[in-house]
Amino acid sequence: MSKLLSPAKTEVLFMGNEAIARGALEAGLSVAAGYPGTPSSEVIENLASVAGQRNLYVEWSTNEKVAVEVAAAASFAGLRSMCVMKQNGVNVASDFLLHLTASGTRGGMVLVSCEDPGALSSVNEGESRYFARMLEIPLLEPANFQEAKDLTKWAFELSEKIHNIVMLRSVTRMSHASGNVICGSLTDKSRVARFVYDGPITDPLRGPVISTPVVAKHRLQQEKLEKAKKLFEESPFNKYFGPKKPQLLIITSSVCFLYSQEAVSSLGLQKRAGILKLGCTWPLPERLLKKYLRLTDKIMIVEEVLPFMEESVKVLAAGMPKEIGLKTFYGKIDKTLPAVGELNPDIICAALSKVMKVKCKSIPAAYVKGLQKAAALIPPRDQTFCPGCPHRASFWSINTALKRDGREGFVCGDIGCYAMAALTPAIGFHTVRTLHSMGSGTGLACGFAKLGAFGFDKPVLSVCGDSTFYHAVIPALINAQHNRADITFVVLDNAGTAMTGFQPHPGLTTSAMGEAVPAVDIAQICAAIGAKVAISDPFDLDGTSKLLNSFMEQSGSLNVLILRQICALSPEKKGKKKFEMRVDEALCLGEDCGCNRLCTRIFRCPALTWDRTKKKAVVDEVICAGCGVCSSICPQKAIMKTEVIS
């Protein structure tokens, strides 16, 4: 039996995302949709894994906006539904969300946004809490694993009480951390999907679901928010821990609550500092805050990343000076806490020790010196493409083609593992010169390609992965064709959403729930747009780079090269070597080869290492994936491959 379906009252170790999924199941969820993105993906994955047993419909949608639309339809039909994404996804979905929050929802609907303070696995540390304010919807933030489940369940109830979508925000350190959770019971839902639309336009529960008449619906939306605020006043998810008369009040939410707790106890401040943990962070429960703001004149607000709560608390405080008195606020605005990056118990300890004038516990200086000396001896370990990764080979060919072309062309990058090509030392050369949001590489390439009239004469390439292609690249490609932007567009097709763990996408023949579905073919889409399309195996370095050069030479057309090779970590490939690799020591000339060690300085496969005593290249067979690509980069033909007969 899946852990996710553990019986009520059992205690299990759940990842934050599993707890969210369990909470949704306990709430009687019917439909869930999302787009993969770290750290959110496991919510949909877990729900998909039990879809059959719980009569759920779960899908990976083409992008986050579609995911919200799919989930909203279920809500309109009276079912409970959820849409799940990382912070960037909320940006993508925001256009529909702005209308949805105005039209309102019917069955309980929850938007889960898993964010990434510190950008541990993102190219930004954007915040979606401000969306809750802009969309005028309630925002909930679980502060531990039990709450991740309980708050999710409650979010559905809240949504049904106010007839609007509720946003639940998690962060990497919650979604990808694990802790004990006591399960509640799994309700047997018996809702039938029924969409009622023949009532009057002014009746959001029986009429058509639309955002007009705008002002009337907007008023109604704000009344819903007021109602949520009233419920927040009484919510057990907002709770104070601490003495009756603290010298300092810490207001915090999410995983920062756990950090704050730890910092307070490690400084021994339990009798001097109190913590007001808020699970309901927008709109702020005013009466509750008034009650606790009164306790002391020193207030510290601990949150990630931007001062969202801090601003809201200050606005509230400004409206009640007589009741609560003058306050000194500590937080991000006065720089007591860092304004960027993620927090941890140490950062909060340091801030608290300053504000409360106490010393942090320290380790003997001599020992610390020893640690520092040891740290100086170890090499950094940077991210790189995995051994056997098709992207390393693809960028190798792109680099070769750009060099041969000689006009200083460059690549507009996109979001996926291949974004690493923008970083040294992932690979020993640079080709990727821009990197932004999903699909924006090709849009930027269109723009660069139209700068010819202003003296711009470099060839422009853009790349994207297969999943990204469906998500956001198609409009940019059509734009390129329609506006005659001369670009060469390379699809790095590794047959799955590799970076987030191989979720299926429209190019594959299985759905999130494991059903057989028709594959949507990238080549045919590109051809239908009017592009010249070629397909190549990125492991064929010579053929691939030659194709690229022929594309770059042709002007006046949109060119698409699809590079197909399955990701090295994919379940189909993992642990299966196609070739046994060996460096022939007699042939390897080492530093004298004149190649400046192409193999180990430029290509940089982690499995192709350098023997410092012999001064020769050597394959580490424990990590080598047996892709065989390195054998074609060595000018001496010293790297030998033998096919593995299975």
Added chain:
Amino acid sequence: MKHCVSNAKLHSKVYRGGKEEATLHAPGRQQSYRVIRRGADNAPGIRRAGVANKGRRRKVAWYKEPMNIIITGVGGQGNVMASRVLAGMLVDAGYFVTIGETFGMSQRGGSVMSHLRVSSRCALSPQIPQGRADIIVALEPVEAIRVLSKYGNPAVTVLSNSRVVYPIGVITGDFNYPSLDKIKAIFDKLTVRNWLINATSVAVEMGNPVLSNIVMIGALAKMNLLPIDRRAFEKEITKNMPADKRRINFAAFDAGAKMV
């Protein structure tokens, strides 16, 4: 202020922050999932571990409250699985366990680290404060030092695999990789006890280098610093793995136990 609620019933003695010897309930014959009563004071954020733990007791050589364990290695070495298996055993033994992990980009050949916090009292934050690791388990030796340099303290224990995975910067020649002798000397100087074992070679002999994570878990159990043993491991593996994969994991565990 009760930031943590202790429960005297769970353990005969609970030491807060000390290194003293404590008697603990070890994994026993209790059911795989424990039933927990939720009382009136079980507000979100604070929860009693109200378990009548009827398991057999076992002396653990060295335990403190909370116990902070870091499992580190290089992406792809099975770090996440090792931390899950260990945490599963500890939850089953009646503890609050928090695992802090980051995966995603960091998996791609970079350093990876799981923080395991074990407490008999409450859920702790998923990040161990600097200088507060009690046990460091490293699947790769320089990763042990990387973690040690941030989370080490004079009472830390290190268990490290000796199989090296060279970082790109070393392969290109931009950086040096310290010798194993040097690494051992650093361990000897900065830890209270340490082991440097070749878990990967044992795993390769067994047919799959990725088993080295389980070899390390076997060694960790044998060190007798945590209330985990072969029986707890068997139970955890049986719960989470298909039958055909279990035996090789048990063998890897046993091989590890023989190495310390």
